[in-house]
Amino acid sequence: MNNPQLTKDGKLKHLLSIEGLPRSILNQILDTAESFAGVSEREVKKVPLLRGKTVCNIFFENSTRTRTTFEIAAKRLSADVVSLNVGTSSQAKGETILDTVDNLIAMHADMFVVRHAQSGAAHFIARHVPPHIHVINAGDGRHSHPTQGLLDVFTIRRHKREFHNLRIAIVGDVLHSRVARSEIHALTTLGVPEVRVIAPKTLLPTDVERLGVQVYHDMREGLKDVDVVMMLRLQNERMSGALLPSAQEYFKCYGLTQEKLALAKPDAIVMHPGPMNRGVEIDSSVADGSQSVILPQVTYGIAVRMAVMSILAGNSEQ
């Protein structure tokens, strides 16, 4: 099968989705990120790898944090960075996505980081661009958010070392979550033997077991003896619809409290992709507690994005 993310000789050219990537490529990204983590702690937090290259962040959907971490990552690689909030510019005037991209290519952009509300938007752009240009998916609809999935597994590897002996629970709105999908693909590819999803039926895709996970509707049961708890953000707009009774009710059943966390292993770590709804999916005492690695996730996100950008930039199709 032809994977649009890979060159003819199997190297990573675009990062569109974790699905379909071999373990060797995920490990290469994680190993490279390990080296970049050290760069961010130095006197000069920069390496000259992407000197002279131009990275364009095109965000058709707003996300301050993701855009900022991509910007910082590109700058630490010495690239020039342009960030466009397209929702507020040309698109509003009726320009198509490909016109926007073509204009940036005409300005000699070398790499695109794309966030879009529509699933498949980054794939669409990747198929369109000439061979020397690289595309990174920074979140497309409900489909995929590969760098988030990668930084999550990087965080797990940093705290737990190995994947083959872990029990991991993903809690919350799996149905609407591109993050959950990317996490599940990354964890199963890296050989985590037990991935659980914990959610009400209304927030789970119907065929979720096919992704290789075990389903729990009771959070207390699902958290028992896990090594890692990965919380998902409950998007506010879901609360008004028919899917959930109320935020209070949700917190009672699926909010992570100290008392529920005590059911996991004593050294379990707590993760959240942010931004958090304190008091909805996670209690403040847990979010700020000793088992939380939520802020380290943000720090690692930069190293992981530096790794992805530098690997892609070096793998051009001749």
Add this chain to the structure above:
Amino acid sequence: MPMLPDAEFLVETLAEQIRPLLGQNAALVGIHSGGAWLAQRLQQQLGGDIPLGTLDISFYRDDFSRIGLHSQVKPSSINFEVEGCHIILVDDVLYTGRTIRGAMNELFDYGRPARITLAVLVDRGGREIPVEAQIVGARLELDPGENLELARDETGKFHFILHEAA
């Protein structure tokens, strides 16, 4: 094919040449991977309290845009203050000089050393940029098609291997 020098013997001569330079603020920094092994060994040989660091110059290579990122990047590790330090930069083989340039660029991103001395086990000629080592174990003439590398056996002993460049 030329006779390959005895790597273990060269380590001894290198250590003896480095010893008089060890004043205050001296530190050993080895370039991954052969230079890193060598720096580690020199540290043992010269007394264990000299600060030791390693550099993987993958992020500073000048051929990145042609060959991409090395698939096995190791973290650089310098856990001492480089500012004001006398860095003894150690590598196994000095050839084009490009690796040393990358290593010096990376070093300066940690701070401003007072002085850098370059020590290599073998200088095989073939320089493409003006870089010279102050401390040299042996000099060797090799064809451009030949690749000289330091290797380490399971007991930790060093030897050289020579193979045809890809």
